[in-house]
Amino acid sequence: xxxxxxxxxxxxxxxxxxxxxxxxxxxxxxxxxxxxxxxxxxxxxxxxxxxxxxxxxxxxxxxxxxxxxxxxxxxxxxxxxxxxxxxxxxxxxxxxxxxxxxxxxxx
Amino acid sequence: xxxxxxxxxxxxxxxxxxxxxxxxxxxxxxxxxxxxxxxxxxxxxxxxxxxxxxxxxxxxxxxxxxxxxxxxxxxxxxxxxxxxxxxxxxxxxxxxxxxxxxxxxxxxxxxxxxxxxxxxxxxxxxxxxxxxxxxxxxxxxxxxxxxxxxxxxxxxxxxxxxxxxxxxxxxxxxxxxxxxxxxxxxxxxxxxxxxxxxxxxxxxxxxxxxxxxxxxxxxxxxxxxxxxxxxxxxxxxxxxxxxxxxxxxxxxxxxxxxxxxxxxxxxxxxxxxxxxxxxxxxxxxxxxxxxxxxxxxxxxxxxxxxxxxxxxxxxxxxxxx
Numbered sequence: 001x002x003x004x005x006x007x008x009x010x011x012x013x014x015x016x017x018x019x020x021x022x023x024x025x026x027x028x029x030x031x032x033x034x035x036x037x038x039x040x041x042x043x044x045x046x047x048x049x050x051x052x053x054x055x056x057x058x059x060x061x062x063x064x065x066x067x068x069x070x071x072x073x074x075x076x077x078x079x080x081x082x083x084x085x086x087x088x089x090x091x092x093x094x095x096x097x098x099x100x101x102x103x104x105x106x107x
Numbered sequence: 108x109x110x111x112x113x114x115x116x117x118x119x120x121x122x123x124x125x126x127x128x129x130x131x132x133x134x135x136x137x138x139x140x141x142x143x144x145x146x147x148x149x150x151x152x153x154x155x156x157x158x159x160x161x162x163x164x165x166x167x168x169x170x171x172x173x174x175x176x177x178x179x180x181x182x183x184x185x186x187x188x189x190x191x192x193x194x195x196x197x198x199x200x201x202x203x204x205x206x207x208x209x210x211x212x213x214x215x216x217x218x219x220x221x222x223x224x225x226x227x228x229x230x231x232x233x234x235x236x237x238x239x240x241x242x243x244x245x246x247x248x249x250x251x252x253x254x255x256x257x258x259x260x261x262x263x264x265x266x267x268x269x270x271x272x273x274x275x276x277x278x279x280x281x282x283x284x285x286x287x288x289x290x291x292x293x294x295x296x297x298x299x300x301x302x303x304x305x306x307x308x309x310x311x312x313x314x315x316x317x318x319x320x321x322x323x324x325x326x327x328x329x330x331x332x333x334x335x336x337x338x339x340x341x342x343x344x345x346x347x348x349x350x351x352x353x354x355x356x357x358x359x360x361x362x363x364x365x366x367x368x369x370x371x372x373x374x375x376x377x378x379x380x381x382x383x384x385x386x387x388x389x390x391x392x393x394x395x396x397x398x399x400x401x402x403x404x405x406x407x408x409x410x411x412x413x414x415x416x417x418x419x420x421x422x423x424x425x426x427x428x
């Protein structure tokens with residue numbers, strides 16, 4: 001029997017507290033704290049207190065957890081890898097944007 | 108229980124050193140880790156590699172694995188008679204072998220057994236596993252919303268606190284507003300928690316399948332609009348498909364190749380706010396073969412026109428000298 005799933009939540013529509021981000025990411029608290037302090041994971045509004053985090057932060061924190069576990073990366077290495085992956089995603093996004101704007105026979 | 112060859116998964120000999128095992132894992136993790144890999148099927152391959160490494164990097168687990176003997180991958184086997192007593196007995200009294208036991212799961216819990224024993228584990232509260240699944244949908248489905256059927260192997264705890272995949276069939280609603288890279292969360296629909304631990308979440312990672320006409324960038328759509336030279340020069344009105352139905356688009360006289368004509372709010376809907384736009388990207392195309400009459404008219408046009416499309420080249424070229 002199939003279970004109907006109708007209660008879907010857009011990740012982009014959610015805001016999380018630090019504790020919720022911690023629980024949902026699976027990261028150790030000290031490591032998440034370091035990533036936040038270093039600016040690798042940013043709150044939605046840096047001026048807001050207490051800080052709230054969005055989908056971007058959750059995606060980054062979950063990715064950080066996987067990389068931390070699977071590559072045994074410490075905070076410094078994690079910051080470097082996350083920064084490079086963000087840069088890669090940004091460049092891929094720009095490339096994609098240029099490709100969709102080109103007529104297909106030229107793209 | 109089905110045998111898995113962990114040494115083959117890492118591409119090392121059975122007598123490989125710890126350092127060789129670590130090096131092989133690092134190399135394969137770099138190649139297949141889903142966060143850094145573009146390889147097809149990277150996630151499944153990385154899972155095999157990670158499972159092998161988790162067992163072989165730990166000297167106790169490796170010794171236990173080696174005592175299982177060597178079998179063909181996928182071959183059904185039973186461990187030697189004293190194996191369970193030696194490696195599991197003191198810890199996992201409540202469990203026994205069955206055909207459903209997964210080798211990776213067995214070794215994952217040997218670790219828990221070494222650390223605190225099955226009884227300790229059985230009293231612990233553990234959160235359910237989150238589960239992520241890739242959901243490719245068409246642009247038409249993103250536009251209208253859709254339902255998709257998912258057949259997942261959901262990681263569930265058994266009564267001993269061991270995780271095992273349980274087949275689970277879902278029908279999930281994908282609301283209007285999805286696009287490439289967006290994610291939906293189904294709270295509490297991942298693996299069930301153990302001993303009062305919270306249930307995991309199910310994440311749906313949306314991707315858009317390539318479309319023969321549209322290309323998506325966020326919620327904006329792009330399509331190619333080829334025009335004949337005279338249509339671009341004189342202007343015209345053309346029918347353009349959009350996901351919501353065809354519309355007529357006025358092509359202004361003097362339209363250039365590469366120009367983007369915007370049809371506001373004709374792209375994909377957003378979960379909140381205005382829909383994206385649709386852009387018709389103009390290209391000017393020529394018939395592959397021109398008739399004699401057409402060639403005559405082009406010749407006349409060439410003689411009548413003073414237009415020089417390369418004027419800037421001669422100007423810029425002379426500046427350079």
